[in-house]
Amino acid sequence: MGITRFGVSVPDELLERFDRIIAERGYVNRSEAIRDMMRDFIVRHEWETGEGDVAGTITIVYNHDEADVVRELLDLQHEYIDEIVSSLHVHMDAHNCLEVVVVRGKASRVKEIAERLISLKGVKHGKLVMTTTGRELV
Structure with a gap:
C-alpha cells in the first residue's frame, strides 16, 4: 500500500x-x-447504494405489554436469520425493554430489517447505525 x-x-x-x-x-x-x-465518506456511499456489505446495530425500545410486539420481534429475527448475527435484550423497567440487534448483509436488506423492526406496534423508539464490515477499507 x-x-x-x-x-x-x-x-x-x-x-x-x-x-x-x-x-x-x-x-x-x-x-x-x-x-x-x-x-x-466511502462507508456512507456503501449504505446509500444499498449494494455493499455492511454491519450495524438496530436498537429499539419497546413496551413488552403492547399487543404482540414480543412475538413479532422474534418472528422477524427468525425471518432474517441470515442477516441477524446476535441480539441483546435488556429489561429497562417493569414494562419497557431495550433490544439491540446486530446485523450484517447488503445495505438494502439491513435497512429493510430496521424499518420493519422500528415500525412494529409497541416500539417507542428505534435507530439503525450502520458501519462497514471493514473488508473494503484501507
Whole structure:
C-alpha cells in the first residue's frame, strides 16, 4: 500500500476550526483526521447504494405489554436469520425493554430489517447505525 500526498486549498477560518476539532478529538495530525473522514465518506456511499456489505446495530425500545410486539420481534429475527448475527435484550423497567440487534448483509436488506423492526406496534423508539464490515477499507 503506497502513500500519496496531495494539497488542499481551504479558507483560513475553516482550517482553524478543523484544527480545533481534531485536537479536541485527540488526532495527532490532519492526515489521520482526513483519512477517517474519507473512510466515513466511502462507508456512507456503501449504505446509500444499498449494494455493499455492511454491519450495524438496530436498537429499539419497546413496551413488552403492547399487543404482540414480543412475538413479532422474534418472528422477524427468525425471518432474517441470515442477516441477524446476535441480539441483546435488556429489561429497562417493569414494562419497557431495550433490544439491540446486530446485523450484517447488503445495505438494502439491513435497512429493510430496521424499518420493519422500528415500525412494529409497541416500539417507542428505534435507530439503525450502520458501519462497514471493514473488508473494503484501507
